[in-house]
Amino acid sequence: MGAGPALTADPDVVTCTLIPRYEAVKAARDFTRSSLQRWGLADLFDDVALVASELVTNALRHALHLRAGDPEGRIPRQGQSDSPDLPIRISLVHRSPQVVCAVSDPSSTGPVARDADYIAESGRGLHLVDSFSHSWGWHPLAGAGKVVWALFDSHGAAAPADSGGGRHRRA
Template sequence: MIGVIDTEGDCAEWIFPADPGAVRAARAAVRERLRHWGLDVLADVAALLVSELVTNSLRHATGPIGVRLVRPDAVDGVLLVEVSDPLPDPPRERVAELDDESGRGLQLVAHAAHRWGTRPGASGKTVWFELSLP
């Protein structure tokens, strides 16, 4: 991990280097924070989707990868998860063939998340998704 921006309060943010160890580190950080918030029920799916998005960032972008969690509140009841990287191009959802070894990450995000999308940033893009509380 390059740095922890903040893990107090209702938001947690980390920056990971663009290397394969970032996937495991991001998963662990997300799981730990969700357990700390008492949201264990979302930990498995959030960690899986974060690992897919961090993997996409590793494959297609260079530079640090940001991960941000925003704790659900009583009004909206959704966990917001964001993964940012320096590549400005939004990811493309594609249909993977049965024998393809990649290409299913965004399909998984679209299927498992309440909502998801992308937005441009000052120095790249952010892919975000929301998970509803059960």
Template structure:
């Protein structure tokens, strides 16, 4: 089931991040991590998801389904949501001076709810996700179909000048 777009606020996940605090787990079923635009980002997001959900003692099949969904959401954020040429370090205004600070092009957040787990990826892209008709010979174009199949619901916040969040909820039942 797909819901397009969601009326939620995602700016809370867009705080500046320092290298020492690239992720923040919490005992109440919420965890988030900053995503870079490096080649290892998708694998790191998958590992973060598996580690977090295993720590919450969710069923292995739920954990693996969430890892697949996160793989697709993060891949799309890196491919379509990060502005071209966005550097890893960019000048940031602090008071009266400008300093170089790490840029976080995207965020991954996981939230455990009563009957589901919410996976959300925020990025700076201002275009809504597009579900394409997959070409049988194409190497890409099936990701959102996979997200739709594995999730109870998915959608995105309305894109604005700060970007968007694409989210999916997965059932906790095994």
């Protein structure tokens, strides 16, 4: 599904370009699993994979609004045309004692956590990101696009949410 991990000089920084299709979420989870196993951090997989899945799903859903003729941001299924000019990348960085999961996409619109609607079919993804990571945020990219990141502590579970309304920050 992805173009495969990019080779870097630093074995603790890995990146995978994802094809903008439904199957990209599974590819992101597979990439996350293999990377964490290689680093001896398989115990972080559940939390990091859940967050990676949410960030990639958001990137697919919202970044594909940019696709010409597709104002609904529908995600193509396998076998439908792909758009190589809409890259979505997942990167994992291990700097002990932390792991960062970052997803970049071509949309410059930042993520906004909505109030929880318990009967809605969507809209709780950023609440999950906030709950399962130590902190999260986003940065605009030069030219166009953004990167949304989540930080994990590799020495234990994510810290509990503070009562002050969230931990995310935009720097």
